[in-house]
Amino acid sequence: MTDAKLAVITGASSGIGLELARCAVADGCEIIICSDEDAIHSVEQDLRTRGAKVTAVLADLGTPEGIEELFAVVGDRQVDYMLANAGRGRGDAFLNQSEADIDEVLRVNVIGTTDLLHRTVRMMRATGEGRILITGSIAGWMPGSYQAVYNATKAYVDLLSWAIRNEVNDSDITVTCLMPGATDTEFFERAQMLDTPIGRDETKDDPAMVAREGYAAMLDGRSGITTGFMNKVQSVLSGLIPDSILASRHRKMAKPDGDGQNV
Template identity: 55%
Template sequence: MNANPFAVVTGASTGIGFELAKCCAHDGYDLLICADEPEIEQAAEALRDETVAVETLMADLGTREGTAALCEAIADRPVDALLANAGRGLGDAFLDEDLDKAVDVIDLNVVSTIALIHDVGRQMRARGSGKILITGSVAGFMPGSFQAVYNGTKAFLDSFSWALRNELKERGVTVTCLMPGPTETEFFNRAGMQDTKIGSSDDKDDPAKVARQGYEAMEEGVSGVTVGFMNKVQTTFAGIIPDSVLAEMHRRMAEPQ
């Protein structure tokens, strides 16, 4: 029997998700990694070695069928760490967005995340052990002008993670929220935000650094981690500065030029 712990990482083909999977593999976790694109196979090849098993699942977790497929792939195997990282963004003014695409963001970022955690979290609670990492965002602390749906989903995840952590505090299961700021990934290209100040900025965080801090926080069982000094400043002042001012600040970063 393989004695390695078992981790599930979503959104693991590139960016923060891939780097989280790399952290797990480095520490001896067998992996089930999932994404909605064929690059997940390339990610698996980069992660495999003679001591770590890596399984892949290409599925759109923004659909009930995709989430069900991942739960079926996990089956009855004990999950030691669930890293719920899959998510997408969407730029532009809300009324100018395609409504179906906006709903897709909610389905992936929120509906799929809580469905997966509901399934895996129950087995962790029954076993009395497990670690859950949820990728939220500092965006959840700001009204997201020109990114309204995405910021709203991250506000939900940030809040949800602390609530779930409290519910599980005496059950042997820890919940950690990773709250990155702008990070050098495919996020802004996929969200159609290349023509924004934030999307074109060269001052984004390194996904490997973001993932490492999130992974270490999960392993230590702490409640949450915000990566980067300015991101920490932003979250600190978010509760002090009026929402109307925060919304205007976000507009300057995210409005198409």
């Protein structure tokens, strides 16, 4: 394991992040996993029983202190792979959301992700090499009625990924944007969207499939990948259909039961 690559995976306590951690372990990496949930320690123990060299960090990456805690564990080691997967969602009408809920989504998805990537790219620049996988979303390609702030943050993440990739294209650093659609994780429960059509949809993608395809795209140095056939179709249509129609379509998916639009 002395020649093992070091992979850092955020948001790794469940869902896509957990599956990305499993991909890295299967690839022979030493891993550092991070989440703001206590379950990250259970994941650590489970992966260790499989022979993985793993360190868990319990930290909120939506705060400067959380970012510091993660990079304190990284120390001066070279990060070969950074898998920036941590994110937050919140459903309901924009005016129904509390300022605290909106702030949490912005802190984690925008401020925390930006800080994480800024530090990572600077570290990789020192060696001139590295792989970065950023979990964006096809949600970033459409106006997110009843999920407005989340979709807006994913648009930011998607665009940030492609811009950074262009800026480092004179090096052996690659940046890949993973853009899944609805995936069968705890996201919809945490975002309080179980009372929506998309939350109840039983045809969501398998997080293990999403992670495997994203991890492979990162190793290949691809600019991005959209997982799932219908998501690929939707991504194409989003560039052709007017925003007003996209917003109406998203409303049908994400509007909670019984919401009369009186906010």
